[in-house]
Amino acid sequence: MHIEIINTGSELLLGTTLNTHGAWMGSELIQHGFRVQRQTTVPDGPAIMEALAEAMTRSDVVIVSGGIGPTSDDISREAAAEVLGVDLIEDEAAMRSIEAFFARRKRPMAEENRKQALNPVGADVLANPNGTAPGVYTPPRLSGDYFCALFLLPGPPGEMKPMFHAEVTPRLCALADVSREHKMQTLRFTGIGESDFHTQLDEKLLAIPELEVGYCARPSEVDLRLIGSRENIQKAISYTLATFPTHCFSTKGESLEAVVVNLLTTQGKLLTLAESCTGGRIASRITDVSGASAVFTHGFVTYANAAKRDLLGVSDDLLESHGAVSEEVAIAMAEGALKHSNANIAVSVTGIAGPTGGTQEKPVGTVWIGLATAEHSFAIHKIHAHGREIFKQSTSQNALDLIRRELLKESGCPS
Amino acid sequence: MHIEIINTGSELLLGTTLNTHGAWMGSELIQHGFRVQRQTTVPDGPAIMEALAEAMTRSDVVIVSGGIGPTSDDISREAAAEVLGVDLIEDEAAMRSIEAFFARRKRPMAEENRKQALNPVGADVLANPNGTAPGVYTPPRLSGDYFCALFLLPGPPGEMKPMFHAEVTPRLCALADVSREHKMQTLRFTGIGESDFHTQLDEKLLAIPELEVGYCARPSEVDLRLIGSRENIQKAISYTLATFPTHCFSTKGESLEAVVVNLLTTQGKLLTLAESCTGGRIASRITDVSGASAVFTHGFVTYANAAKRDLLGVSDDLLESHGAVSEEVAIAMAEGALKHSNANIAVSVTGIAGPTGGTQEKPVGTVWIGLATAEHSFAIHKIHAHGREIFKQSTSQNALDLIRRELLKESGCPS
Structure with missing residues (x-):
């Protein structure tokens, strides 16, 4: 099926709002084997x-988001009726549902809202339990010369997404007469770059017939996207994990922080963090995961030397002799965090986020990441010289991966 | 000028990557008075x-991103030549520059890279100092029947954006023979919703001739976008600030964290944070701002009761009698953070992010935000029941605004 999406909204073209609807719909549709063509x-x-x-x-199917609200700029209903060559008529059930929406909220209904009950003749009204604007569906038989199914959906994400699940996906599955056995699976990696895949893996993957292979690189993270039959995807995953046994942190598209929280939960371990240059980013990522409170209790943001001394007990001597951005201080921070919390594993970061503060010996982007447990402590060195935002994201990625590898090692898995 | 943007990339339609290029180009162009039509x-x-x-x-101008790389799927050059009805020829200077790119990196050049030096006859080669793919510009006179200028730009943001600034913007300004006196200015607000603008301000703004007014709402933040002549924008800003004197935190589109860091810097004050349910998000937002190290030294992520006791000195009695999510504990956390750092102002947050942990009395989304200085301490109460991510963002927004208002009050400004 040839499917196209149309997103309406001046703010999307002015660049003040990112178009997330297009990507969201694309990823929902591919789960059911449908691909967006434009x-x-x-x-x-x-x-x-x-x-x-x-x-x-x-197209066979066109999905429109936005333009079905009450204001004068909202003309998707009128446009659909015009293109289909049919009239708009007030749908009684839709009108009652809009009135009920306002009644439930004890708010008066503006006259403008009446136009939201207008529907092209012969079209289905799609219920909107989360807002005033009902959606519209015209099946292919109605679409005049086009033989194209058309959906009109509301713009606000809280209304569009539930309607998409309840009304769009089931209708598309019913419309599709093609076999839709293609699936998508996303594997996520850290510690290797896209070029490593090209040199070490691509040849094997491209030899698998009817498999689409795609990559997406983010700071210190690469997604490998596989689209094909279940069997071919499994074959590709086997090759991939044999080539990169330790760099793949998820075969289900999970975030690295979710993987770390799951490992900690399974092993019944507590984590603590002592962050300098990442300024709380790692703690915030960990606590983005529901259930983090069971594995993360104490965190330290020690941005200044005084804080490293006051909160973690790092000695002034050590700070002076090696500098705050050093292997020794990273280890002392992690050991201090372990001592000042009841955690089983502590990770620290100290580095130079920039744009200022670099020296010849320690340029902007230099970072030391320390790890301490009751058994051992050590630190690793990285350089991420690509601006403040990427520095913080890449460094938090390195730190989370260090925790993941430590936990896998303790559980006897390869890392 | 009618300007359209075409972004190429399968990952954008599969939903695995958000299309940020479209929005970025739109916001760059509007700064120069140009609007994207599609x-x-x-x-x-x-x-x-x-x-x-x-x-x-x-169109008068079409800007394409992506599809000028070395692989077989990259066919934007071929497509442009075909549409323009001209041949592709190897550009000698472009070829030398690609060879030099690989030589500088001491890497061999693959044969595939040769095709990146191909250029439609009569087109300009746009230098790419950050990658191998030069861009393409064909002025309107070359475009056959179309009379349309065409830009082909590389896909990677680190290559596209510098080329856009260096090559696209100056050419568009030269092409434009229309008067481009329209400007855009964005005002940012927190603590009021979009409906407050509609009921209290819209009528006045809509009475200003030839002024485009747009809104964009995010969690606990609203942007007011004004497009028009400099005079009309100034008039609109006067009305707006008279109506909402304390809710506007920036008339230049700055982030709330940048405004807070600037105020702290100007007043020579130190901030500390004690975060429970936001888990480091506020500290991370503060340290996203370059220069934060001068105003933020110590931060505490006290996710568990034990951490509130160990790191901030909140008494077990208080935690038991009032519960961790309470006015009393929020104040004690802020006072404890002030005591355990050398800061002038401390802000604390304690709440229930969900999805679990709510009770009848304290439902999911309940949060207390405390503030302490040497002179006084207090806490405010909010409920944000919209899921974990929006909860963390809205709560950090409230906390940053509390700091902003405290600093403005101390400096004698209205808040």
């Missing part, structure tokens, strides 16, 4: 008309 | 051809 963004207002007519000429 | 995303491969021909028919 995505178009148009401003609010009449531009939707031309874009819709063009897309319907090319 | 943005289209197509997969790698031949789909670019049809999309390019269509866009050039409608």
Whole structure:
């Protein structure tokens, strides 16, 4: 099926808002074996008309988000009726549901909201339990010359996403007469770059028939995307894990912080963190995971030397003789964090985020990451010279991976 | 000028990567008074051809990102030549520059890289100091029937963005014969919602002629976007600040954390943070701002009761009698953080991020935010029941705004 998405909204073209709807719909559809062939963004207002007519000429299915609200710029319903060559009529059930929405909230309904109950003749009304704007679905038989199914969905994510799941996906699955046995699986890696895949793995993967292989690189993280039959994906995963046995932290697309929290939970261990240059980023990532409170109790953001001394007991002597960004101080920070908490594993970071503060010996981007347990302590050295945001993200990635490897080692797995 | 953007990349349609190029280009262009009329995303491969021909028919300028790399899927150059009806020829200077790129890195050049020096006859080669793929510019006179200027830019952001600034913007400004006196200014607010603008301000703003007013709402933050002449924007800002004198934290689009770090720096004050449910998010936002080290030295992530006791000196009695999520504990945390650091102002947060841990009396989303200085201490209460990510973002927003208002009060400004 040729599927196109049209997102409406002037803010998307002015760059003040990122278009996340397009990507979200693409990833939902691929889970069911459907691929988006084109995505178009148009401003609010009449531009939707031309874009819709063009897309319907090319497509089996067109999905529009936005433009079904109560204001004068919201004209997706009118555009659909015009392109389909049918009238708009007020849908009684939709009108009652909009009135009920306002009644439940004890708010008066503005006259403008009446237009949200207008529906192209012959179209289905899609219920919107989370807002006032009902969606619209016109099956292919209605679409005149086009033979194209059309969905109109609301713009706000809290309304669009539930409607997509409840109304769009089931209809697409029913429409699809092609066999949809293609699946997508995403493997995530850290500690290796995209070029490592090209030199060590690509040849084997490309020899698997009817398998689509894609990569996506982020700071200190690479996704390997596999699309194909279940069997071919399994074959590709076997090759991949044999080539990179320790760098793959998830075969299910999980975040590194989720993997770390899961390992800690399974092993019944407590983590503590002593962060200088990452300034709380690692703690924040750990606590983004639901259930983190069972494995993370104490964290230290020791941005200044005084804090490393006051909160972690790092000696002034050590700070002076080696400097705050050093192997010795990283180890002392991790050992201090372990001592000042009841954790089983402590990780520390100390580095130069930049843009200022670098020296010839220790340039901007230099970082030491320490680890301490009751048994041992050590530190590793990295350089990430790509600006403050990437520095913080890459360094937190290194630190989380260090924890993951330590936990796997203790559980007897390869790392 | 009618400007369209085409972004190529299968990963954008599969939803594994967010299209940030479209928004970035839109916001760059509006700074110079140019508006994007349409943005289209197509997969790698031949789909670019049809999309390019269509866009050039409608537009004065088309900007393409991606598809000029060395692999077989990269065919933007071929597509451009085909649509323009001209041949591709190897550009000698471009070839030398690609060879030099590999020589500097002491890496062999693959045969595939030769195709990156191919250029449509009559087009300009755009230098790429950050990668191997030179860009392409064809001025309108070359574009056959279309009379449309065309830019082909590389996909990687680190290559595209510098080339956009160096090569695209100056050419567009030279091309534009229309008066471009329209500017955009973004005001940022916290503590009020979009509906407050509609009920209290919209009427006044809509009475200003030729002014475009737009809103963008994020968790506990609203942007007001004004597009028009400098005079009309100034008039709108006066109305807005008169209506909402304390909720606007920036008239220049700065982040709330940047505003807070600037205020602390100007007043020569030190901040400390004691975070429970935000888990380091506030500290991480503060340290995202370059220069944060001068105003933030000690931070505490006290996720567990034991940490509130060990690191901040909150008494077990207080924790038992009032519970960790209470006004009393929030104040004790802030006072403890002040005592255990050398800061002038301390802010604490304690709440229930969810999805579990709520009770009838204290539902998921409940949060207390405490503030302590040498002179006084108090706490405020909020409820953010919209999931973990929005909870953390909204709560950190409230906490940063509490700091901002305290600093403005001390400096004698209204808050």
